[in-house]
Amino acid sequence: MNAPARARGAAVQVKAPPLLYGLSLAAALAMHQWVLPLPLSLPGLTYAGVVLVVAGLGLGLSGVVTVLAHRTTLAPHLPVSRLVVAGPYRVSRNPMYTGLSLALVGAGLCAGSWWPLIVAPLCMLATYRWVIRAEEAYLLDRFGADYQRYRAQVRRWL
Template sequence: MNAYRLKPLSFPWPPVLYGLAILFALLADRFIGILPSVMPNGYLFYAIGALLVAVALFLDLWAIKTLVEYRTTVMPHRGAQRLVTSGPFRYSRNPIYLGYTLITLAIGFLTGNAWFFVAAIGAAIVTTVIAIRKEEMHLLARFGIDFEHYCQRTRRWL
């Protein structure tokens, strides 16, 4: 099949994966509950959580705005029309997924549920294996050497 018509994913997995990670953290805290609470200083952890929410929302909105400006898809299961390397993509090849991870961590700080830290790391690993690697193969097939150069100067996560 033509590289221009290939789709990286058949389903938009990353939002679902992070939703499942959040559900896992909530259920694990309720039914397993062996991790200690992360609230030794409630105000400090609440402030960290609020800051992470703000950073994550800013990052996600900035990434979406950049993709829209370049007239390429925001949806992870659709083929990219353009290789975007500016905006937040200058610092991370996956700023939207980084935002999802930060939101998951923020919920852990805001709720005092340490399972959210486990869930955030797990979701990032699973997203890398299930989605990011396939998306990168799509971008490599679609944009070739330009994508390789981009990968050399920009990290996958941070």
């Protein structure tokens, strides 16, 4: 018998989603360094990359701070105490994952490699399939109509 939504967390397949992004970046940089370099070089690319990394990490960190300020958990597999819709959650249902995605693309620009840009959509798809789908099903079960309204008003990524 399934525990009520209040007592359980989301049935995610990856309990630490930031690892998906870190491993994706490591794999992309390894591909560039040791397998098949795919250089990317345009004037100002490093600066654009730094801006994306800083913006992405800032967005992700603001999501973390907002969740902690609402005294609920960051771990998707643990039960949440409330639906957070403030701060960056007003513009993205997943500001932490969106921020990590931006940082991953920015890191690719900084590294001057196409590989992180190629890997980023795959990482986002994996995050959706292995984490977000289960989180959204859990939040719908846990918060019902409140989550349905929120989901109708706020985009998943940006």
